[in-house]
Amino acid sequence: MDKFENILFWKARTESPVPPQGFExxxxxxxxxxxxxxxARTDGRRPTRRTRPLWAALAAALAVCLISGTALAVSPxxxxxxxxxxxxxxxxxxxxxxxxxxxDGVEARIVSALSDGYINRxxxxxRDLTGDRVRQAWREFQETGDRDFLRGIRFTVRxxxxxxxxxxxxxxxxxxIGFDEETxxxxxxxxxxxxxxxxxxxxxxxxxxxxxxxxxxxxxxxxPLAPPAGSEPLGSYPRxxxxxxxxxxxxxxxxADVGAVAVAPKSWSAYRIDPExxxxxxxxxxxxxxxxxxxxxxLGVTLNRDGDPNEAGKYLETRAAPDELTVTFRDGxxxxxxxxxxxxxxxxxxxxxxxxxxxxxxxxxxxxxxVTLGGTVxxxx
Amino acid sequence: MIDTRDEFVxxxxxxxxxxxxxxxxxxxxDAQAEDAVGEAILTAxxxxxxxxxxxxxxxxxxxxxxxxxxxxxxxxSRLTSTEELLELAAPERAASPWEAVCALPPDRxxxxxxxxxxxxxVREIARVLNISVGTVKSRLARARRELWEMLKExxx
Numbered sequence: 462m463d464k465f466e467n468i469l470f471w472k473a474r475t476e477s478p479v480p481p482q483g484f485e486x487x488x489x490x491x492x493x494x495x496x497x498x499x500x501a502r503t504d505g506r507r508p509t510r511r512t513r514p515l516w517a518a519l520a521a522a523l524a525v526c527l528i529s530g531t532a533l534a535v536s537p538x539x540x541x542x543x544x545x546x547x548x549x550x551x552x553x554x555x556x557x558x559x560x561x562x563x564x565d566g567v568e569a570r571i572v573s574a575l576s577d578g579y580i581n582r583x584x585x586x587x588r589d590l591t592g593d594r595v596r597q598a599w600r601e602f603q604e605t606g607d608r609d610f611l612r613g614i615r616f617t618v619r620x621x622x623x624x625x626x627x628x629x630x631x632x633x634x635x636x637x638i639g640f641d642e643e644t645x646x647x648x649x650x651x652x653x654x655x656x657x658x659x660x661x662x663x664x665x666x667x668x669x670x671x672x673x674x675x676x677x678x679x680x681x682x683x684x685p686l687a688p689p690a691g692s693e694p695l696g697s698y699p700r701x702x703x704x705x706x707x708x709x710x711x712x713x714x715x716x717a718d719v720g721a722v723a724v725a726p727k728s729w730s731a732y733r734i735d736p737e738x739x740x741x742x743x744x745x746x747x748x749x750x751x752x753x754x755x756x757x758x759x760l761g762v763t764l765n766r767d768g769d770p771n772e773a774g775k776y777l778e779t780r781a782a783p784d785e786l787t788v789t790f791r792d793g794x795x796x797x798x799x800x801x802x803x804x805x806x807x808x809x810x811x812x813x814x815x816x817x818x819x820x821x822x823x824x825x826x827x828x829x830x831x832v833t834l835g836g837t838v839x840x841x842x
Numbered sequence: 843m844i845d846t847r848d849e850f851v852x853x854x855x856x857x858x859x860x861x862x863x864x865x866x867x868x869x870x871x872d873a874q875a876e877d878a879v880g881e882a883i884l885t886a887x888x889x890x891x892x893x894x895x896x897x898x899x900x901x902x903x904x905x906x907x908x909x910x911x912x913x914x915x916x917x918x919s920r921l922t923s924t925e926e927l928l929e930l931a932a933p934e935r936a937a938s939p940w941e942a943v944c945a946l947p948p949d950r951x952x953x954x955x956x957x958x959x960x961x962x963x964v965r966e967i968a969r970v971l972n973i974s975v976g977t978v979k980s981r982l983a984r985a986r987r988e989l990w991e992m993l994k995e996x997x998x
Contacts, residue, residue, distance in 0.1 A: 495887035
């Protein structure tokens with residue numbers, strides 16, 4: 462621990478801020494109020510509204526801004542995430558027939574869908590309209606890490622034009638990030654990448670499949686579900702099932718052309734098919750991956766590469782980028798990002814590949830001076 | 843399990859200052875922080891049965907106070923006037939560590955208070971704030987640099 466760290470701890474222990482005068486008296490009043498409220502509930506009386514001290518009444522005199530007409534309350538965790546970091550880009554989506562649905566008494570809604578053109582991140586909220594399953598699932602997750610309740614929920618970004626093209630997407634399954642005790646609402650976050658061309662229209666989809674929300678545990682997970690009563694399956698894809706859909710909100714991205722930076726991959730393999738149809742391993746002519754563009758937004762960092770140095774189509778090959786990307790900021794701070802997401806897009810002679818790493822929280826793209834991958838430092842112009 | 847309400851009252855009294863510091867790290871006034879603590883005490887009283895481990899009471903109470911403070915901040919943040927924004931701007935130099943901490947942006951301020959003043963571990967802070975461990979570390983790292991800039995000539 463460095464000297465400054467020691468000083469901060471010492472100062473915190475010896476110079477702790479003193480609450481304002483009268484705090485102890487008001488504390489006892491709050492405790493007494495809580496006792497009275499509990500007593501009123503016990504004997505069946507309607508609990509009296511707690512009297513707020515004068516200084517709180519002044520704050521309460523301010524008009525309260527509510528998100529009205531929403532089927533689900535937006536949880537405090539999500540509000541803090543969206544307004545604390547992504548504002549003004551983030552908008553809490555109004556509920557529609559397409560982004561909100563109910564299955565087996567569990568209501569699900571896409572409340573936010575952001576995209577920088579490479580990284581897509583959504584927030585989904587779920588709550589149990591008929592029981593306590595979501596609350597129980599949150600407690601299980603906190604205590605044991607169990608995500609079985611979310612087994613059949615899948616997030617993808619799709620483009621209608623890319624229906625008959627080859628697309629490889631990376632993604633992170635919906636992850637619980639918060640729970641609002643008052644409304645019983647669980648907030649989930651999911652991410653995906655898909656290197657569609659910039660002008661290709663795309664949308665966010667959340668698929669609800671068999672096994673979601675703990676239903677039908679003995680059936681084959683991934684089988685299509687019957688859509689909820691009153692809804693229509695979104696049939697723009699040759700895929701049955703029930704989907705939530707939302708338009709993606711674009712957020713600005715800083716793109717930097719860095720030439721052709723060679724990075725040694727974590728692993729490489731290539732095969733050619735001989736006349737007998739056997740797969741024969743091939744030695745690499747050039748084992749490196751070449752990145753030409755760095756794209757940074759508040760969602761994360763994406764490095765683009767087109768094709769590979771070996772003759773396209775001649776070999777079957779895979780290259781895995783190094784796991785960790787280090788981002789260095791103007792003030793000297795750095796953050797290490799792990800578990801990048803790979804994606805690729807093939808259409809005719811067009812071959813696009815990208816590697817993306819997600820920021821743990823919104824970070825300023827303009828303050829990034831370099832990224833380091835596999836020991837190679839890529840300076841940004 | 844906590845056997846009696848009286849035991850619970852003693853727990854509240856023992857942790858009230860920690861709840862106030864945590865709420866104050868989110869909000870910009872002592873008055874708002876006290877109100878958040880009051881709301882948290884009421885909620886804690888109503889949900890006492892959900893506290894299974896008395897040893898976790900402090901983290902639980904601090905988390906309630908932080909959540910109530912965040913709710914309060916969301917209710918009032920959109921109505922911040924221009925004059926208030928000028929007052930909230932971080933000073934270039936701080937007279938004391940606490941003044942420097944109060945000048946940090948709310949998300950980093952809360953992480954610093956919970957880590958240095960409440961002595962919580964990073965994983966505990968992540969649970970209280972419902973964020974990832976990586977995010978807590980990131981906020982603490984950036985907060986340390988900002989505190990260094992504000993305090994390096996005056997205090998150290």
